Amino acid sequence: MEIQNDSSRRDANSESSPRLFSHGRDSFLTKDEERTIESWILNAPDPPPCFQDVKENFEDMFKSSHTNPDSAFVKIFVNFVLNVRLQNGPVDPGSPFNLPGHGLPLTRHTSVFGPHTPYLHGVYGGWNAPTLMNREVCMLKFVEDTTNESEWWLKVREPENVLQWKRQVLELPWAEYWPHADFTEAMADACLAELAKKANLFEETGMVPVMDYAAYVIKSDTLLTQTLKDELKVAVEPLESFQRSQKDWQPDTDGKVLNVVDPSLYPLLYGTSKILPDQHVPLDGCIDYCGMGEVIPQPPKPILDRHIVNHVRDKGFFKRDIQAPSPRNPRAMMAMEVSQIQVIVKMVNIHPTPEKPIYEGSPWQIEGQAIERICATALFYYDCDNIADTPISFRTQGDREDLAHKSHYIVGDWLSIEKVFAMKIRETRLQEIGSVLTREGRAIFYPNVYQNRLGPFELVDKTRPGHCKMLALFLVDPANPIISTANIPPQRQDWWSEKFEDLSLVRTLPPELWHQINENVDFPISKETAKKNRAEMTSERAIEPYFEVLDVVKSQEPVP
Template sequence: MLGSQNNDPITELASAISLKYRCHDRGGKGFSYPTAIDSKSHNTSEMLLVREVAMMIVMDRLTDKPDWHLKVYDDTITDKWIQEALALPVEQLYDDIVTDSPGSSNPKMLTSIFDRECLEYCIKELRAKAKFFEETGLVPTLDVDATAVKSDSLVDENLRRRLQAAFATLTQDQNDNPDWHPRTNDKVRNLVHPSLYPFVYGRSRLFLDEVVGVKDAVHRWSGKGEVIPKVSESSGIPAVSDTYQWLPANVKFQEDGSVKFTSYINGLHPNKYPEIYRTIETLVEKALPAWDFCLKQVPNYLHGGPSNEGDRAIVAGRKGSRFPRPRDPDDENEENWTPYFEVFKRAQHAKRGESDKDDSISNPASSDSEDYDEDEVDYEAQSEGGNYYSGTRGQVAWQMMREPVQPAAPEFKAVDYGVKPGDSLRERFKDIQIIVKMASIELTPDKPEFPAGSWHVEGQQNEHIIGTALYYLDSENVTPSHLQFRMSTISDDDYNVGQDSFNWMERVYGTVLRDAQAVQRYGSVETKQGRLLAFPNVFHHRVSPFELQDKTKPGHRRFIALWLVDPYRRVINTGNVPPQQQSWWMEQAFQGLTTQDAEKIPSAVANLLSQSAPGHSISALDAATRGGGSLPGELMNMVKEEAAKIEGPMSLEEAKEHRLKLMDERTQFQSQVESEWESETYNFCEH
């Protein structure tokens, strides 16, 4: 079992300021958690058939139905589900399946996706998942090489009400100075956000040891510690920031099965809100089984990992595609198409024979016209999808109208969805690190729409985020919204196809294989009220747009995000970094100051102190600013000069300036990541 290591402080500090890692390794014994940020990790997906992604989407929607886990055993109901799925418009499914590749046109749409056999496969899979759901409350969804997991029952109504009360308390306490997230047009209100008061290299104070706790964080440690100088050397890793890092809180597993924060949550006052801390601890407990299921650990052979062939990845549930790899996907394989060419020719002959017979009766001269020569060679044509066809006129006509034969659903094989003994986070580690965000999307009649988000992964590499858990506690007067998922794929995977002979593959996989982005869409999951949704950070994801249902009334969607740091790493955290909020320090420093004592403080000094924490009133200091004694001007100037030299905790104004710079840095990083994803393209034309 792994836990906090008592490494040499100098080694820890060197690791902490290293531009390559910004953390220290906790002895992962050769295992690692893959992420979409680290190009060297196991973070890619297979190319998936349009049919398989559509099957996942249908299964996800069916598991949104009330009592689905009971109804799935009723053949009458499941037959109705099958009929409904068969009737789904192809265009509707394609919206969630086909990758929007920049600069590329999509392949021609399949005329149909499902047959009864593949939907019967879905029912068998759902029955297996129903058993797992009854045991755990979890629903694996969109599962192939990675999986999301959802639950509408893990968080009970009591915990949901406690979270609602937490949001109400923080909202009320912050009403005088609400924190609207920059660049959201005052639609996203932050209650707790890691980008405000992040760790800032060259500014934030830090202890080498994790000495900062929860209850003692402010009164004992605020304003203390050493400043780590910023190292301005290139890391060669654009995903690593040399300036900022989100600060996780430390969470320790307790013997009774609960969890306990052992350091404060950045942005949540540890002494004012102990009940909110306990509520979030309970939510972390609920999220652990979801993370256990969806997070994959893989042998890290580059860093002393297992070397035996029997060494396994630690992963629950499905480990790959439901469909076997096609044996002969080449366009020249006539079995990949319907109808066969000879069947097409006979149909054309019969059709033309009937047409010629009618023409000769109505117009005897028509028999002298030029015959349609299906054997004419060197004929070329271009389809609507941009594909070029060549051969005889008859062959080209067949190529342009034929439909691909989609791989048949394989025999259903049961999947072990259980997490193996010894593989859970609680069993493998003594503690974990969690980053917390609490926010509310607020829409009004003047601002009735929330736009689609951009594709992104969470955090930067020095934060080592491996998983996300989102809980949607409250939605009112807003339309449904979904979280969409995709993964990078292996762009140079070797399929047995000839030069320019991959049109069948493009059709059944739903992607252009010539200079198109090597990305696989997985579908989407609804972010409904009461839902806990967890997924690994190998997924790129984005929020779909939503709007007010009744445009005359306000509405909102409130959620809490928990981001899990790689437990094999130990990043700089709130155990190292005392609270940076100047207002917290001021309140603690002057909370015992009586009005009588305050009057002894010169009013100019009291003003100076009050101005250092704008928006935060301390009654005794306020009294001193009005009635305190005076101070000679020369002496006051000396006080100001000395005060300017002291770099204490951050003011809110400074913290917001850092937040904007952090956001700019991450926008640039996400742009670089997106460019890298776009640069990874399929190039089957080189086969």
């Protein structure tokens, strides 16, 4: 939803304004100046430059610029890019297969502040959203609830129905939904006008954008046809039966969440996984490649973590003439071939039973790890039975520091800010946006700058079991492709064992000896080792402990 309040704050990240700073002309950097500095730092030869090198060459970079290199805001930007350069490290020129972790540094990205970095979360200098006002959160809630009604896109064109919606929304006890919240006639009129636009979009595409103010959540009840759902159920049944027999229940869910397809069970492990850099692993017959390839080495530590005793800087590079970069072609930046698309697949079933009728919900999570470069998620609820419609909640990182800098208030007067803005200033910079209802047949799409949490639900009829079956597709940033199963052979030890059991030499071995061989091989990966690795990965992905520590530290800092 396009929210117009506080337009100066909303324009902070727009194309027509400086992206980072809004102070005097000698303080901020334009987009072209940022790109020039970024290009200069990232392309400098090793050892990486320092801030003094940038400062010494500032005049050569911007001969006609009045920007002050000693400005605090310029220093923030320069130091951030320098930090990225230190983490990226050098490229391996001898590798014919250049992807992050093999030929390229693990932390390599195409751009620092370009359009392909928003999936980075919680990194200083990365993406954050303007802080919502309490009233804006309520407006998002009203739009979401209304678009869950049957034939809402038709009702929004009926004046009598629109008046009824308006009366109802003004009478709701909004302070019970959100602290200090209310709802005015002007807010209702703005929402109803927005709903009329969304109705046109829905009739054209079958999709509805919601939770839309800095990024979007999109929902659709038309993409999953009944035929497609039926075909998917039939195709998945063998997988479900196998996983039920294996009892691969997700840890800490009391036997309610079944992992049908789990990408974290046999993931890429540096120092363990094998790669075929010059060969494609086909889907048909992929087991024949099991155990083949070269081990992917552990990535070297970033230069930032190395102890550099002495070095001589390349003064020739730093004294060269600086060529300002040409403007980038937006169309070229967005163009991509279908073959570049990489998707990580996950399938999960939730099974409440009469003995365990309540699913407690998931913790707050963000999809994948940084090396997986996930930028967006698509969720498909293709089979639900005997459960109530369930909300999936979203929150994101807000610009609390920027808000505190721009707001004029008496130090310590937190209550006045919290009466207006939907954020606990003393607790966290994460702001909850709202929730979107999930139901059978619904598809939900959201960017990876939104953390998500599936809400609790229970059986409608407590006398019989129910289920909620989901297919999740995680889109890898097309501008930053990663190592995938296209070059990684299967890593499952049981598949490898079945393959070799048919060999005549193996058939001559005593069963006890063959079992002992299987027990002692380090690779391929055994099921027990895979589950241990998954538990460690899940622990690393935990959001709550990290942000609790972060928020405690932040709350100790005075806000000007």
